[in-house]
Amino acid sequence: MVAWIIPIILVAIVGFFVSIYNALVQLRNRVRNAWSQIDVQLKRRHDLIPNLVETAKGYMKHERETLTTITEARSRAMGAGSVADKGRAESELSGALSRFMLVVENYPDLKANQNFLALQEELTTTENKIAFARQSYNDSVLFYNNKIQMFPSNLVANMFNFVQNEFFELEDASEKAVPKVQFTN
């Protein structure tokens, strides 16, 4: 009888750890997937900008500066490496774009341009998608980090070198007022 119990307990423990490991892998993949979603949208925005600037150039003779700011911010954002760097560069680009959208209000001809209208909707949705992808990424990072820190999954996480991920924050005055994410432990 006792000879049976010990192997059964051992198998149960091993099975338990395997399931934790699998759950961690799943969460890590979800974080990676969410990050690639953000990446896709950021790339899409980078692709839209040359088109936008090209369309606007003809109408906005006196706004050279605004347009060059956007172009510069774009190339900086494309060169950024780490998550934190990227966050900073991309929020700079967002700022430049929203200033541009304000300036556009003074150019009714540009606003009537069919091509520009389509671009504007594309830009709006891309901005939204970035925001939602960031939301979803930060959610999955929170779950993943929680799992890594909590017992007993932290044992497995340490053993197999699962590292915590950074949140993707945008440096923006209005976003700073938002209450920070809190860990529930």
Place this chain on the structure above:
Amino acid sequence: MLLFIGMAVVLCLLGYGIGYTVSPEGGGNLGLFIAVTIWLVLSAMSVFGGGSLILKLSNARPVTPDLHPQLVNVVEEMKIAAGLDATPKIYIIDERAPNAFATGLRPEDSSIVVTAGLLSRLNRDELQGVIAHEMSHIVNRDVQFITVAGIMLGSIALLSQVFLRGMWLSPGSATRRYRPKSSKVGPQGHAAIVLFTVLLAILGPLFARLFYFALSRKREYLADASATRLTRYPEGLASALEKISAESIPLEAANQMNAPMFIVNPFTGKEGMSLSGLASTHPPIHERIEILRAMTQGADFTSYQRAFSKMKGKPTMIIPTSGLRKDKPAAIREPHPDVVKEQTKKAEVRDVMDLMRAVNGYAFLICACGLKIKVPPGFDQPAIACPRCNRENTIPRAQVSDVAEAAAVIGAMVGSLAAGKSGGEPPVATETAPKGDYGREAPPLEYRRRTDGWESFACSCGKHIQLSPAFSSHQVTCRNCGRIILVDA
């Protein structure tokens, strides 16, 4: 979940009772087995059968990005926010009634259908709210849940119909044939079970229906909560619901089976308000709007739960505890710039219209719900019902007609001339004894409130000042002369 189990219990009891009545020796278990089999077979048929039947029936057209770029974009945004793997297929129905619904039993092959009427009425933020609500139905697997529950309801109705008709055709056959042999229950016990089954067959479908509707309403609240969590903007959905509920065009594509999936109850026209009770698939729309508008602190589940409890006046749980536990605070975002522009434009038009009304002797009342009621000059009723919230607002006497108003103004002037004395009608704020330390400013006036309702009185300059029932401060400033008037409740 409890409601779902309740329905299952009714189904099982019914099956067992019918089986037992037909053949007491082991028939109960067989009946139970048959009941569950009927339910499973019907469920399987609906799962593998025409899931997209409704789409074909309603002449839904698939939407491509060049047909309606904004709709496609908004759906994609919500797909990203919800973290779905595949974008649901999008369809448009050419109907004027503004509505939307989701179909598809699995998130991977789901579709979102909107009517042309919806697209023409909503702005970007509102559309986003509606799509988020439908996306939540997909993510929460409500389509599955409601379909399975609906089929259970159908099975219960089917079983009890068959049973009752059988009883009608051969009454007593069940009881007379029975000779107690080795059974544990005596003849009385047997009769009791038969009676119970008959009762259950009559009442069962009724209860199952109530359970089903309660379930559907709960999933609606949940979808609203999930939608605000996805968009982080409760006002978008709230104002969309408001716009949709203002219409009373019936939707032809709706039927009993898919009604729970719509954003608002497709059967609720103007006369359908009586439906919004126990026998409705959707909670009353004004309650949903009220909850969404009460979410001022955040767009997360906890905030929705708090707003829901506040609206109901008791701490009823609407969000499953598992959802609340995983919840984290989410801040409300800013409205879309185009929407802000549209609102400021509307506000400007409204200001101009109000100015013209004021010139023509209209009076304005602000209802406690925030709506500005325009009272025409000839209006002679003592009270007016708010068109939005139906609350009775008593009209201050000074506003009943322009004649009365003129009289009031004169009264106020007389009152201000004879400072210190209170004018007859309307009341006039009285001078307090000057304390002397107000510098060059005029000393504050004093006004004593008479009721808790609407009140208006005249400042010493003749300007009318209105106090709403919600007024709680201790002083107001005259907008004409800038004098401070102390209000004594």
